[in-house]
Amino acid sequence: MQPVLRNTQTAYERGQGGVGWSLVETDGLLVIEETLAPGCSENRHYHAKAAQYFYVLECTALMKIDGQNKVLAQGMAEHIHPRIDHAIANESSNEIQFLVISAPSTRSDRNEIVIKK
Numbered sequence: 400m401q402p403v404l405r406n407t408q409t410a411y412e413r414g415q416g417g418v419g420w421s422l423v424e425t426d427g428l429l430v431i432e433e434t435l436a437p438g439c440s441e442n443r444h445y446h447a448k449a450a451q452y453f454y455v456l457e458c459t460a461l462m463k464i465d466g467q468n469k470v471l472a473q474g475m476a477e478h479i480h481p482r483i484d485h486a487i488a489n490e491s492s493n494e495i496q497f498l499v500i501s502a503p504s505t506r507s508d509r510n511e512i513v514i515k516k
Contacts, residue, residue, distance in 0.1 A: 419432070427504065429504040430500050434494050434495065437489055440489065442512070443511075449501045452478050452499070457494075458491055461488040464477070
Protein backbone atom coordinates (compact mmCIF):
# COMPACT_ATOMS: atom_id res chain seq x y z
CA MET A 400 0.00 0.00 0.00
CA GLN A 401 1.29 3.43 -0.97
CA PRO A 402 1.05 6.62 1.12
CA VAL A 403 -1.64 9.02 -0.09
CA LEU A 404 -0.81 12.60 -1.03
CA ARG A 405 -3.76 14.98 -1.17
CA ASN A 406 -2.43 16.74 -4.25
CA THR A 407 -2.57 13.47 -6.23
CA GLN A 408 -6.26 12.90 -5.41
CA THR A 409 -9.11 14.21 -7.54
CA ALA A 410 -10.67 17.27 -5.93
CA TYR A 411 -14.43 17.58 -5.91
CA GLU A 412 -16.70 20.49 -5.07
CA ARG A 413 -18.71 20.06 -1.92
CA GLY A 414 -21.67 22.43 -1.75
CA GLN A 415 -20.95 26.13 -2.15
CA GLY A 416 -17.37 27.05 -1.28
CA GLY A 417 -16.21 23.58 -0.28
CA VAL A 418 -13.56 21.36 -1.84
CA GLY A 419 -12.77 17.81 -0.76
CA TRP A 420 -10.17 15.12 -1.40
CA SER A 421 -10.86 11.49 -0.49
CA LEU A 422 -7.78 10.07 1.24
CA VAL A 423 -9.27 6.71 2.28
CA GLU A 424 -12.49 5.30 0.90
CA THR A 425 -13.79 1.87 1.87
CA ASP A 426 -17.23 0.64 2.94
CA GLY A 427 -16.15 0.82 6.57
CA LEU A 428 -14.09 4.03 6.57
CA LEU A 429 -14.06 7.35 4.74
CA VAL A 430 -11.35 9.97 5.37
CA ILE A 431 -11.68 13.28 3.54
CA GLU A 432 -9.57 16.42 3.73
CA GLU A 433 -11.73 19.46 3.03
CA THR A 434 -11.54 23.21 2.75
CA LEU A 435 -14.38 25.67 3.19
CA ALA A 436 -14.30 29.25 1.93
CA PRO A 437 -15.07 32.23 4.19
CA GLY A 438 -18.79 32.79 4.75
CA CYS A 439 -19.77 29.32 3.50
CA SER A 440 -21.44 26.41 5.25
CA GLU A 441 -22.91 23.04 4.46
CA ASN A 442 -26.60 22.20 4.86
CA ARG A 443 -27.76 20.65 8.12
CA HIS A 444 -27.93 16.89 7.76
CA TYR A 445 -27.47 13.61 9.61
CA HIS A 446 -26.18 10.12 8.91
CA ALA A 447 -28.32 7.13 9.87
CA LYS A 448 -25.37 4.74 10.32
CA ALA A 449 -22.11 6.65 10.27
CA ALA A 450 -20.34 8.38 13.12
CA GLN A 451 -18.13 11.28 12.10
CA TYR A 452 -15.08 12.96 13.55
CA PHE A 453 -14.21 16.51 12.43
CA TYR A 454 -10.63 17.66 13.07
CA VAL A 455 -9.66 21.28 12.29
CA LEU A 456 -6.26 21.60 10.61
CA GLU A 457 -6.27 25.35 9.94
CA CYS A 458 -8.33 28.34 11.04
CA THR A 459 -11.54 28.14 13.12
CA ALA A 460 -14.75 26.31 12.26
CA LEU A 461 -18.25 26.64 13.62
CA MET A 462 -19.98 23.31 14.17
CA LYS A 463 -23.75 23.37 14.40
CA ILE A 464 -24.68 20.22 16.31
CA ASP A 465 -28.20 19.28 17.35
CA GLY A 466 -29.23 22.93 17.75
CA GLN A 467 -26.04 24.08 19.50
CA ASN A 468 -23.08 26.03 18.14
CA LYS A 469 -19.53 24.95 18.99
CA VAL A 470 -16.40 26.79 17.90
CA LEU A 471 -13.50 24.53 16.95
CA ALA A 472 -10.10 26.20 16.74
CA GLN A 473 -7.07 24.72 14.98
CA GLY A 474 -6.16 21.38 16.56
CA MET A 475 -9.63 20.80 18.03
CA ALA A 476 -12.01 17.99 17.08
CA GLU A 477 -15.63 16.97 17.52
CA HIS A 478 -17.20 13.50 17.42
CA ILE A 479 -20.69 13.37 15.87
CA HIS A 480 -22.79 10.30 16.60
CA PRO A 481 -25.19 8.76 14.05
CA ARG A 482 -28.61 10.43 13.71
CA ILE A 483 -27.38 13.75 15.18
CA ASP A 484 -28.04 16.70 12.88
CA HIS A 485 -24.98 18.79 12.15
CA ALA A 486 -23.28 21.19 9.75
CA ILE A 487 -19.89 22.86 9.56
CA ALA A 488 -19.64 26.58 8.78
CA ASN A 489 -16.88 29.09 8.18
CA GLU A 490 -17.72 32.45 9.72
CA SER A 491 -14.12 33.66 9.57
CA SER A 492 -12.38 35.67 6.86
CA ASN A 493 -9.94 32.83 6.08
CA GLU A 494 -10.40 29.45 4.42
CA ILE A 495 -10.68 26.60 6.90
CA GLN A 496 -9.05 23.22 6.38
CA PHE A 497 -10.23 20.10 8.21
CA LEU A 498 -10.45 16.33 8.17
CA VAL A 499 -13.73 14.42 8.22
CA ILE A 500 -13.41 10.80 9.32
CA SER A 501 -16.54 8.66 8.91
CA ALA A 502 -17.15 5.09 10.01
CA PRO A 503 -18.75 3.43 8.20
CA SER A 504 -18.57 5.48 5.00
CA THR A 505 -21.18 8.21 4.58
CA ARG A 506 -21.56 7.50 0.86
CA SER A 507 -25.33 6.94 0.41
CA ASP A 508 -25.88 7.81 4.09
CA ARG A 509 -26.54 11.56 4.04
CA ASN A 510 -29.97 12.83 4.99
CA GLU A 511 -30.60 16.53 4.43
CA ILE A 512 -32.68 18.41 7.01
CA VAL A 513 -35.45 20.21 5.17
CA ILE A 514 -36.45 23.47 6.84
CA LYS A 515 -40.10 24.23 6.21
CA LYS A 516 -41.05 27.87 5.84
